[in-house]
Amino acid sequence: MPDPIHLSPAKWLAAILVHGVEQIALIVAATLGLTTANAWSQTTSPTPQPASAATVGLAIALKKEELAPYDITVFPNGRGLPPGQGRVTQGRVLYANQCAACHGPSGTEGPAARLVGSDGFIGWDDPLRPLRIAKHPLLVQSVGARWPYATTVFDYIRRAMPYHAPKSLENDDIYALTAFLLYRNGLLDASAVINASTLPKVVMPAAAKTVMEH
Numbered sequence: 001m002p003d004p005i006h007l008s009p010a011k012w013l014a015a016i017l018v019h020g021v022e023q024i025a026l027i028v029a030a031t032l033g034l035t036t037a038n039a040w041s042q043t044t045s046p047t048p049q050p051a052s053a054a055t056v057g058l059a060i061a062l063k064k065e066e067l068a069p070y071d072i073t074v075f076p077n078g079r080g081l082p083p084g085q086g087r088v089t090q091g092r093v094l095y096a097n098q099c100a101a102c103h104g105p106s107g108t109e110g111p112a113a114r115l116v117g118s119d120g121f122i123g124w125d126d127p128l129r130p131l132r133i134a135k136h137p138l139l140v141q142s143v144g145a146r147w148p149y150a151t152t153v154f155d156y157i158r159r160a161m162p163y164h165a166p167k168s169l170e171n172d173d174i175y176a177l178t179a180f181l182l183y184r185n186g187l188l189d190a191s192a193v194i195n196a197s198t199l200p201k202v203v204m205p206a207a208a209k210t211v212m213e214h
């Protein structure tokens, strides 16, 4: 093979022309996506696809019935309350069987949290209160005194009580127990029936003492 440095001027000219045509051909081919290098990169490095939830086994959407046991929040306005209803009289029996052992026969004795009575010993808006609360003369708060929404009583009992067997009560039983506790706190008549439309209407004394952030 001759040393290219020693090519004749005519051969140099021919080489430059051939090389130029080759370059132009490569540029045209690349623009049209026809070069072999481009084809190789397409077959061996496909665009990465996002892994689907099914492939990696994460974040699989739950079915409605799978979610239902956890989707139990009841909001202050009653949103989330289930169908069903309960009476104070039914709640009295349920309370004696399922709750009294821990909360006391009338909801005041304990040993677990007090559920009935007293809205506290000291109140700056009512300095003479200690003289007025002869019945429960201690700073002991209860559902009736401290909870701003009646609907929360339902929510709490449903998700947390009885302590040893949460979520074991039927909705009708929870309505009945809620009715009984509200009745024992002087907030409902003995004849009351509560359900998703009547429970949110019970006005709790603590609502007036609660600062809402909207």
Ligand code: HEC
Residues within 6 Å of the ligand: 095, 098, 099, 100, 101, 102, 103, 112, 113, 114, 115, 141, 142, 143, 153, 156, 157, 161, 162, 163, 164, 177
């Ligand atoms: C085995 C004992 C036990 C039984 C039975 C039980 N509770 Fe409770 N309850 C507790 C304890 C302990 C707490 C406090 C839980 C906490 O603060 O985490 C509590 C708290 C509560 C509260 C919230 C009180 C507050 O002001 O914070 C309510 C309402 C309540 N129980 C209702 C009921 C009802 C209704 C029943 C019957 C269905 C019941 N409990 C059965 C032990 C019990």
